[in-house]
Amino acid sequence: MLYDQAVFGGDVDALTAAERDLDAVEADxxxxxxxxxHARFLAGTQADPQELALFERAAGLYRALNDMRGEGEALFWAGLVHQVVRGEQDAAVPVLERSYELAAVAGDKLTMSYALRHLGIAEHRAGRLGAARERLEESVRLRREVGFLPGVAANLIGLAHIAAAEGHHQEALELLAEAGSIAEAAGAKGVMRWVGEAREQLESGQASK
Structure with a gap:
């Protein structure tokens, strides 16, 4: 249609509109x-060397389109590759922080919650447990607000690990119990498996003391 407008209708501006539409499709x-x-990687297959390039390409296209929500989401996934796939914490943190900033401006609470979760993970790995707790608690709040219950349960597992690291065994068990209840109600079998694994780790850690 836009091609026809440009060629047969003489509307040259239609070409610009067409290019923007195609860039948006390519970004998505x-x-x-x-x-x-990334899902294949989490399922146990070998990491795809093109994964980061795909997210960076999407982020660049969204940026050119002035789509802050899209750019923030794409940057989150790029940060995730650095952190989870490649183990590059120093490279991940500034990308995740920028993702959070853009998502906040765009009002994208779900992406904000994801960025905060993984910034919390970075804080935890750096031994800054208080900061890690703050990030995860804010992520939980946002996820409850948007109704992302499997994500709430996943974050409660993270908070349980932090509580255990702080020596609060009973609090950790209570957080895992809540996470399990929420995951079961949401039908999130994968998260329920994570709850079981975290409980086993907590119990084995207590047994070794």
């Missing part, structure tokens, strides 16, 4: 392909 496609690659 790159983001979707990158997420599929």
């Amino acid at each position: 496609l790159a983001l979707a392909k990158g997420r599929l690659a």
Whole structure:
């Protein structure tokens, strides 16, 4: 249609509109392909060397389109690759922080919650347990607000690990119990498995003391 407008209708501006539409489609496609690659990695397959490039391509296209929500989401996934796939904490943190900033401006609470979760993980790994707790608690709040219950349960597991690291065994058990109840109610079987694994780790840690 836009081609016809430009060629037959003489509307040259239609070409610009067409290019923007195609860039938006390409950005969405790159983001979707990158997420599929990450899901395969989490399922145990070998990391896709193109995963980061897909997310960075999506972020660049969204940026050119002045789509802050899209750019923030794509940057989150790029940060996730650095942190989870490549173990590059120093590279991940500034990307996750920028993702959070853009998502906050765009009002994208879900992406904000994701960025905060993984910033909390970075704080935890750096031994800054108080800061890690703050990030995860804020992520939980946002996830409850948008109704993302499997994500709430996942964050409660993270908070249980922090409580255990602080020596609060009973609090950790209570957080895991709540996480399990929420995950079961949401039908989040994967998260329920994580709850079981975290409980086993907590119990084995107590047994070794």
